[in-house]
Amino acid sequence: MINEKVIEVKDLVKKFGSFVANDNLTFDVYRGEIFGFLGANGAGKTTTLRILSGLSKPTSGDVRVAGFDIYRHAERVKRHIGYMCQKFSLYEDLTVAENIMLYGGIYGLPKKLIEGKTTELLESMDFTAYRKRIIGDLPLGMRQKLAFAVAILHDPDIVFLDEPTGGVDPITRRQFWEMIYKASADGITVFVTTHYMDEAEYCDRVSIMSEGRIVDIDSPAGLKDKYRCATVQDVFVKIARPSNNKTG
Amino acid sequence: MKRFFGFVKKEFMHIFRDVRTLIILFGIPAAQILIFGYAVRTDIKNAGIAVLDQSKDEISTGLVSRLESSEFFILKENLVSGDHIDRAFKKGDIKAVLIFENGFGKRLLSEGSARIEIIADGSEPNVANLVTSYTRAIINDYMTDLNKVEAGSFIAVEPEVKMYYNPNLESQYMFVPGVMTIILVLICALMTSVAITREKEFGTMEVLLVSPLKPLQIILGKVTPYFILSLIDVIVVLFLSWLVFDIPIKGSLVLLMLESMLYIMLGLSLGIMISTLSKTMQQAIFISLLGLMLPTIILSGFIFPVEYMPWIYRVLSPVIPPRWFIIIVKDIMIKGTGFTFVWKETLILIFMTLVFIIISTMTFKKRLE
Numbered sequence: 001m002i003n004e005k006v007i008e009v010k011d012l013v014k015k016f017g018s019f020v021a022n023d024n025l026t027f028d029v030y031r032g033e034i035f036g037f038l039g040a041n042g043a044g045k046t047t048t049l050r051i052l053s054g055l056s057k058p059t060s061g062d063v064r065v066a067g068f069d070i071y072r073h074a075e076r077v078k079r080h081i082g083y084m085c086q087k088f089s090l091y092e093d094l095t096v097a098e099n100i101m102l103y104g105g106i107y108g109l110p111k112k113l114i115e116g117k118t119t120e121l122l123e124s125m126d127f128t129a130y131r132k133r134i135i136g137d138l139p140l141g142m143r144q145k146l147a148f149a150v151a152i153l154h155d156p157d158i159v160f161l162d163e164p165t166g167g168v169d170p171i172t173r174r175q176f177w178e179m180i181y182k183a184s185a186d187g188i189t190v191f192v193t194t195h196y197m198d199e200a201e202y203c204d205r206v207s208i209m210s211e212g213r214i215v216d217i218d219s220p221a222g223l224k225d226k227y228r229c230a231t232v233q234d235v236f237v238k239i240a241r242p243s244n245n246k247t248g
Numbered sequence: 249m250k251r252f253f254g255f256v257k258k259e260f261m262h263i264f265r266d267v268r269t270l271i272i273l274f275g276i277p278a279a280q281i282l283i284f285g286y287a288v289r290t291d292i293k294n295a296g297i298a299v300l301d302q303s304k305d306e307i308s309t310g311l312v313s314r315l316e317s318s319e320f321f322i323l324k325e326n327l328v329s330g331d332h333i334d335r336a337f338k339k340g341d342i343k344a345v346l347i348f349e350n351g352f353g354k355r356l357l358s359e360g361s362a363r364i365e366i367i368a369d370g371s372e373p374n375v376a377n378l379v380t381s382y383t384r385a386i387i388n389d390y391m392t393d394l395n396k397v398e399a400g401s402f403i404a405v406e407p408e409v410k411m412y413y414n415p416n417l418e419s420q421y422m423f424v425p426g427v428m429t430i431i432l433v434l435i436c437a438l439m440t441s442v443a444i445t446r447e448k449e450f451g452t453m454e455v456l457l458v459s460p461l462k463p464l465q466i467i468l469g470k471v472t473p474y475f476i477l478s479l480i481d482v483i484v485v486l487f488l489s490w491l492v493f494d495i496p497i498k499g500s501l502v503l504l505m506l507e508s509m510l511y512i513m514l515g516l517s518l519g520i521m522i523s524t525l526s527k528t529m530q531q532a533i534f535i536s537l538l539g540l541m542l543p544t545i546i547l548s549g550f551i552f553p554v555e556y557m558p559w560i561y562r563v564l565s566p567v568i569p570p571r572w573f574i575i576i577v578k579d580i581m582i583k584g585t586g587f588t589f590v591w592k593e594t595l596i597l598i599f600m601t602l603v604f605i606i607i608s609t610m611t612f613k614k615r616l617e
Contacts, residue, residue, distance in 0.1 A: 053458045075460065083458035087451025093265050094258065105254035106459045151455075160458075 039209030141172030305353030436515025498584030
């Protein structure tokens with residue numbers, strides 16, 4: 001089971017007109033791994049994430065997610081992945097329980113199972129009192145944690161997180177990462193983009209993108225070693241800098 | 249299928265939890281029907297009149313009773329002197345005073361003409377106009393009858409004006425199709441486009457697209473509640489106009505409902521198209537309101553007849569879907585015609601619906617690639 005590839009990307013190219021957002025990406029992600037996908041704004045990481053999660057189609061290249069070819073078995077891929085984006089992904093006018101019921105239902109889970117999972121999940125997060133509260137009334141951190149819990153409700157092989165902790169306080173971010181660790185321990189592969197370099201330190205491996213290309217992929221320790229830096233942040237600043245400074 | 253129904257249920261929850269949405273869905277249609285029904289009246293019924301008959305002969309009393317027996321007028325008062333006219337008006341329950349000159353009947357028979365003065369309440373110009381023209385029509389009518397009896401005297405007969413389908417020129421008959429058309433296109437296009445762009449804006453659309461739900465299921469799930477609620481709106485509008493304004497449906501109710509369903513689908517596909525073209529709810533609202541409401545009101549022939557408009561409007565008008573639906577509703581509701589008379593308009597609506605759906609799918613696919 002160790003070193004089983006859940007994401008295989010080979011020569012992935014994505015063009016928007018003449019603009020190349022993803023330039024020949026090749027990388028693999030292994031089961032249960034926490035894979036950090038770093039890059040400056042506009043480096044092309046969201047484009048890759050959207051392709052991997054089926055929101056966008058690549059221009060060329062081979063991509064397999066959860067063992068399925070994304071061109072031929074897009075529908076099967078969808079059943080095996082979870083997704084959470086920076087923009088909030090729960091319905092603000094529905095209650096906590098209703099949101100869980102809705103997403104569970106969308107993934108085809110039986111009602112009984114969802115109800116059981118809801119109780120279990122809220123207990124583990126200490127949110128039992130909020131079961132019937134409208135999401136819009138809850139603080140952002142709590143909502144993000146719930147959104148993550150909902151994204152892995154159907155036990156996906158991979159969960160894609162697009163800057164999940166944007167605008168969240170440090171304590172909640174820590175709790176959020178504890179949830180990520182737990183998911184990873186349960187065998188869920190976590191593919192996460194982030195701007196917080198301290199979070200990059202928590203990842204098993206990170207990839208650093210710049211101008212549509214992957215500059216390097218390694219474990220945080222390996223990267224720090226290689227570029228002789230104290231932190232991933234320093235590594236990032238060193239290698240992710242665009243070759244020419246754009247104005248504006 | 250179970251996934252789909254769960255999704256539809258969620259959409260209903262959104263609607264029923266938002267008071268504003270509910271008001272737009274059900275408050276506005278009801279209010280529009282009542283406002284148009286009462287305010288934009290171009291007919292009169294049981295208007296109060298007073299008579300100052302200085303002659304009191306056979307012909308003048310005959311005319312008064314003719315006026316009275318029409319359903320348009322009620323004789324409120326018999327005045328005895330011209331000094332009382334002002335006071336009668338000020339009481340407020342009469343719209344006009346008829347004054348027969350002294351020796352009215354005698355003069356009419358001997359000279360062939362006599363004077364009736366009609367004084368109307370000009371503070372309500374519309375009503376005044378209507379009252380005088382109705383009165384004139386009844387007088388003419390009466391004179392024609394007199395001519396038949398009293399051979400030898402001659403009073404010019406004016407051409408007879410007859411209204412088909414709406415013999416009393418009752419304005420409610422005409423406003424119901426208009427209100428229905430506007431409300432449906434507004435609710436369907438505006439509400440669906442907002443509902444869909446809302447998901448985009450809040451980021452939930454992406455989560456849905458990543459899920460096993462197919463895009464078609466998502467769109468249908470968003471649209472189904474509005475289809476059902478719009479259909480309820482049609483029933484509410486028809487029921488209210490029947491209950492409050494006594495407006496019957498002359499043609500087939502089934503056909504009218506089927507055509508309404510088609511028009512609702514057109515509105516929904518228009519809403520979907522708008523949502524694929526706009527990124528935010530504001531944009532969607534802007535396009536729906538500016539792009540739909542004004543053209544619907546102005547170019548559909550609801551308030552202003554298209555035939556009298558500048559050529560550019562006449563050219564644009566056929567592109568506006570409501571233009572055709574109004575014709576269908578008028579034909580079925582007021583004229584009582586069947587499908588054989590509205591098939592052309594129906595085909596046009598079907599064609600437009602298809603165009604909207606094709607454009608939506610194309611822009612949607614383009615966005616994915």
